[in-house]
Amino acid sequence: MEKTISLIRERIRDGNARVVTAEEMPAIVAELGEEGALREVDVVTTGTFGAMCSSGAFLNFGHADPPIKMEKIWLNDVEAYGGIAAVDAYIGATQKSATREESYGGAHVIEDFIAGKTVELRALSTGTDCYPRRTITTELLLENLNQAIMLNPRNGYQRYNAASNSTDRSLRTYMGLLLPNCGNITYSGSGLLNPLANDPHFRMIGGGVPAFLGGAPGMVVGEGTQHSPAGGFGTLMVTADMKQMSNDYIRAATMAGYGVTLYMGLGIPIPILDIEAVRATAIRDEDIIVDVIDYGIPTRSRPSLRKVSYAELKSGVVDLNGEEVRTSSLSSFRKAREIAGVVKSWVEQGILTPVQPARPIDPLKSAMPLRETTRGPRVLDIMDRKVIAIREDEEIRAAAQKLLKGETNHLPVINTAGKLVGIVTTYDISKAVVSPGKASLVRDIMKKKVITTTPEEAVDVAVRKLEQYNISALPVVDGEKRVIGMLTAMNLGKLFGRWLK
Amino acid sequence: MKLVVTFSRKAGKKPIIAQVVRDTGVLINVERALIDSSEGEALIDIPDESCALVKERLADLGAAVRVLEDIISLDESRCVDCGACISICPQEVFSFDDDWRLRMDEKKCVLCGRCIEICPHRALSHKGEG
Ligand code: SF4
Numbered sequence: 044m045e046k047t048i049s050l051i052r053e054r055i056r057d058g059n060a061r062v063v064t065a066e067e068m069p070a071i072v073a074e075l076g077e078e079g080a081l082r083e084v085d086v087v088t089t090g091t092f093g094a095m096c097s098s099g100a101f102l103n104f105g106h107a108d109p110p111i112k113m114e115k116i117w118l119n120d121v122e123a124y125g126g127i128a129a130v131d132a133y134i135g136a137t138q139k140s141a142t143r144e145e146s147y148g149g150a151h152v153i154e155d156f157i158a159g160k161t162v163e164l165r166a167l168s169t170g171t172d173c174y175p176r177r178t179i180t181t182e183l184l185l186e187n188l189n190q191a192i193m194l195n196p197r198n199g200y201q202r203y204n205a206a207s208n209s210t211d212r213s214l215r216t217y218m219g220l221l222l223p224n225c226g227n228i229t230y231s232g233s234g235l236l237n238p239l240a241n242d243p244h245f246r247m248i249g250g251g252v253p254a255f256l257g258g259a260p261g262m263v264v265g266e267g268t269q270h271s272p273a274g275g276f277g278t279l280m281v282t283a284d285m286k287q288m289s290n291d292y293i294r295a296a297t298m299a300g301y302g303v304t305l306y307m308g309l310g311i312p313i314p315i316l317d318i319e320a321v322r323a324t325a326i327r328d329e330d331i332i333v334d335v336i337d338y339g340i341p342t343r344s345r346p347s348l349r350k351v352s353y354a355e356l357k358s359g360v361v362d363l364n365g366e367e368v369r370t371s372s373l374s375s376f377r378k379a380r381e382i383a384g385v386v387k388s389w390v391e392q393g394i395l396t397p398v399q400p401a402r403p404i405d406p407l408k409s410a411m412p413l414r415e416t417t418r419g420p421r422v423l424d425i426m427d428r429k430v431i432a433i434r435e436d437e438e439i440r441a442a443a444q445k446l447l448k449g450e451t452n453h454l455p456v457i458n459t460a461g462k463l464v465g466i467v468t469t470y471d472i473s474k475a476v477v478s479p480g481k482a483s484l485v486r487d488i489m490k491k492k493v494i495t496t497t498p499e500e501a502v503d504v505a506v507r508k509l510e511q512y513n514i515s516a517l518p519v520v521d522g523e524k525r526v527i528g529m530l531t532a533m534n535l536g537k538l539f540g541r542w543l544k
Numbered sequence: 545m546k547l548v549v550t551f552s553r554k555a556g557k558k559p560i561i562a563q564v565v566r567d568t569g570v571l572i573n574v575e576r577a578l579i580d581s582s583e584g585e586a587l588i589d590i591p592d593e594s595c596a597l598v599k600e601r602l603a604d605l606g607a608a609v610r611v612l613e614d615i616i617s618l619d620e621s622r623c624v625d626c627g628a629c630i631s632i633c634p635q636e637v638f639s640f641d642d643d644w645r646l647r648m649d650e651k652k653c654v655l656c657g658r659c660i661e662i663c664p665h666r667a668l669s670h671k672g673e674g
C-alpha cells in the first residue's frame with residue numbers, strides 16, 4: 044500500500060489525519076506492524092533544540108535621510124556583514140562583541156531583537172555621490188526593520204559525534220567542558236526525535252518543505268553547508284521570519300572558553316507515504332550510533348574512543364575502558380519533545396502542510412576538507428637543533444654547569460639508552476641548592492612528566508601546549524623518544540620574523 | 545549542615561579542624577579547603593545536631609564561622625534543561641527527572657563554582673553568597 048501527499052492533505056483538512064511524534068512511532072510500529080502503521084499514521088513530527096553555530100539573519104534597516112551606504116556595521120557592538128547593497132546586513136550567531144568578547148555576540152543580538160529589546164545600530168561609510176552620509180547611530184526594535192529573515196546555513200545535523208578528552212587537562216570546547224582523563228562524555232542531538240535521523244535518505248525532507256524554526260513557521264531551503272550524508276552527517280539550510288520567533292525556542296548561549304553560539308529549535312513534519320518511511324521513522328535511540336571522539340588530539344581526524352548508541356548516552360553513564368563515565372547532553376531533549384509536539388499541532392491546524400520536496404537534497408554527498416595550498420609552519424622549521432641534554436645519573440652540579448653556560452634554561456634528561464625521561468630547569472636546580480636534602484643526582488630533582496612536541500607538529504599546536512601548561516620550552520622528540528631538538532619562546536620570536544612578514 | 549570556616553594562620557599553624565574533631569568528638573567532613581601561608585578557608589560538613597558545639601569550639605580557636613545555606617541557585621527562566629552541568633559536577637548535584645527536566649540536589653554542592661562557569665545559558669549562580 045502507498046499513500047499520496049494529496050490524500051494526507053485531504054485528511055488534515057478534514058480533521059481525520061493521524062499525526063504522531065517520532066518518539067511515539069516505534070511503539071506504534073511494534074503494535075500495528077509496518078503495514079498497519081502505514082495505514083494508521085499520516086505524519087510523523089520531529090524536533091531538536093541545541094547549539095547551532097552556523098545560524099544568522101539577513102536584516103534590512105531601511106534608508107536614512109540623508110542616505111548612507113553602510114559599509115561597516117555594528118549591532119550592539121557586534122559586527123554584522125555589510126558587503127550587501129546599502130542598508131542590508133547579515134548578523135552571524137558566533138560573531139563576538141567588539142567590547143564584551145565572550146559574554147555577548149551575534150546570537151545575543153538576535154535574542155535581544157526577538158525579546159523586543161532595543162538594539163543600537165552603528166554604521167560607517169566612505170560616502171558616495173548617491174549616498175553622501177558617512178556615519179549613523181540609531182536605536183532599533185525588531186519591528187523597525189523591514190525584514191529580519193533568519194537563514195541558517197547549517198542546522199539540523201543528522202547526528203553528531205560525542206566528545207571526551209584523554210589528556211590530563213580540562214578542555215573547554217564547543218562540546219562543553221571536557222574533564223581530564225576521560226572524566227566525562229558530552230553529546231548533542233535529540234536522537235530518535237532528530238529530523239534527519241527520521242529521513243536519512245532525504246526522501247521527504249528537501250527544499251520547500253515546511254519546518255518549525257525558532258518558534259516560527261519556516262522552510263527547508265535545501266542542503267546545508269558541509270552536508271555529508273554519505274557518512275551520516277547530512278545538514279540542512281533553513282529559513283523563517285525572525286519577527287515571528289519566540290525566545291522559548293531560540294536562545295543565545297556561551298560555551299566557556301569557546302565562544303558564543305545560538306540554541307535553535309527546529310522541527311520538521313514527515314509525511315508517511317510508504318513502508319520505507321514507516322521504517323525510517325520507527326528509529327529508536329538504540330539504533331543511532333555515534334563515535335566518542337577524543338578532543339584531546341588537536342588534529343582534523345581525531346581518534347574515536349568507542350562507538351556508542353544514543354540510548355547509552357541518554358542513560359547518563361557510558362562504559363569507557365572499564366570505567367563508568369558520566370554523560371552530559373548539550374542540547375535539550377525536553378525542548379526537542381516540546382517542539383515535536385508543537386509541530387504536531389501545527390500540522391493538525393494546517394500551519395505546516397506537508398509537501399513533496401520542490402528541490403530534492405543529494406543523499407550521497409560527502410564534504411571535503413579544506414584544500415591548503417600553503418602549509419603553516421611546523422616545529423621542525425623553527426626548532427633549535429642543537430640539543431644540550433643531561434643524563435639522569437649525572438650529578439646536579441653537572442646540570443648546573445651546563446645551565447650556567449647560559450644557552451638554555453631547560454635541560455632535557457635522558458637515560459643511558461638516550462631516551463627522554465625528564466626535564467630540569469634552572470628553577471629546579473636553584474631549589475635543590477637552597478634546600479639541600481638527599482638529592483644529589485639529576486634524576487632526584489627532575490620533572491618526570493615532560494610535555495613534548497614532534498618535528499611534524501604544527502607550530503600553532505605546540506604554541507597552544509606552551510600556553511596551556513604555562514611552560515617556555517618543549518623538547519622535540521622522534522618516534523623513539525630521542526630528543527632531536529628544542530622549541531622555546533626564542534624560536535617562536537624567530538618565527539614571527541620569518542613567517543609573518 | 546555546611547559551615548564555611550575562615551581562619552588566620554598568623555597566630556601559629558594550629559591544625560584547627562583536627563583540634564575541633566579531637567575536642568568535640570564530632571566527625572567533620574572537609575569538602576573544600578583553600579589554605580595559603582597566612583589564611584585559610586574551609587567548607588565543612590557536620591551532622592546538624594552538632595552544629596552549635598562545633599561552631600562554638602571553632603570560634604574559641606579564633607576562626608570565623610558562618611552557616612552555608614542555599615548555595616547554588618537555578619534561574620528557571622534561563623535554564624533550557626540542556627544538561628551541560630550534569631557530568632561536570634564533582635558532587636553529582638544535577639540529574640534529569642523522568643521528563644528530562646533538570647533536577648538538583650543542592651545539599652550535595654560544595655560550591656566549587658564549575659557549573660556556574662560552564663552553564664551555556666548563565667542559569668546558575670551563588671545565592672546569598674558573596
Ligand atoms: S547547564 Fe545551565 S541551562 Fe543547561 S541544564 Fe544546567 S543549568 Fe540548565
Ligand code: SF4
Nearest residue numbers: 633653654656657659
Ligand atoms: S558549584 Fe560545584 S559542586 Fe556545586 S553544583 Fe556546581 S559543580 Fe556541583
